[in-house]
């Protein structure tokens with residue numbers, strides 16, 4: 001009799017444990033489902049806010065452009081002031097030279113051919129300069145710096161530069 005009772009209690013206990021286990025799984029499932037819902041909500045939320053973000057990016061872009069415009073305006077104003085000062089100074093005014101001369105020659109011969117490291121070019125005739133350049137290029141007249149520089153230039157450019165330098169004296173006088 002005792003054995004039978006013990007067996008019934010054991011079965012009941014096992015059944016209860018099983019039921020608890022089952023309900024635990026249900027709870028887990030509910031948890032998982034609510035997590036999934038939460039995730040999808042986040043997605044929907046993001047989808048909804050995406051266009052709003054784009055809009056603010058566009059407006060940010062617009063204000064950036066405004067800022068750049070403002071900065072450009074200020075820079076222009078400064079440039080104008082600087083130019084006005086330069087004009088006032090007067091005596092440092094230089095005549096305009098070609099970009100080629102400015103880039104390749106002015107560092108040594110001066111912005112207006114006045115001479116720095118290299119000799120003064122202003123006052124030389126176009127013919128003289130052209131001959132000098134040809135002599136440097138061919139090596140008849142040996143100068144490492146001038147040779148290296150001119151070896152990369154074609155005859156048309158030499159002629160152009162010679163013709164321009166030939167006008168320096170006249171332009172310089174006109175400035176005074």
Ligand code: HEC
Pocket residue numbers: 101104105106107108109117118119120121124128129132133142143145146149161162
């Ligand atoms: C890195 C410096 C340097 C640069 C850049 C340079 N020169 Fe010279 N140049 C010299 C020097 C130094 C001499 C003197 C060489 C000598 O007499 O042997 C010279 C000599 C000359 C002479 C001969 C002047 C004279 O009265 O004897 C002419 C012309 C000349 N350069 C033209 C040019 C031209 C044009 C350019 C640009 C394409 C140029 N140079 C670029 C340094 C330079």
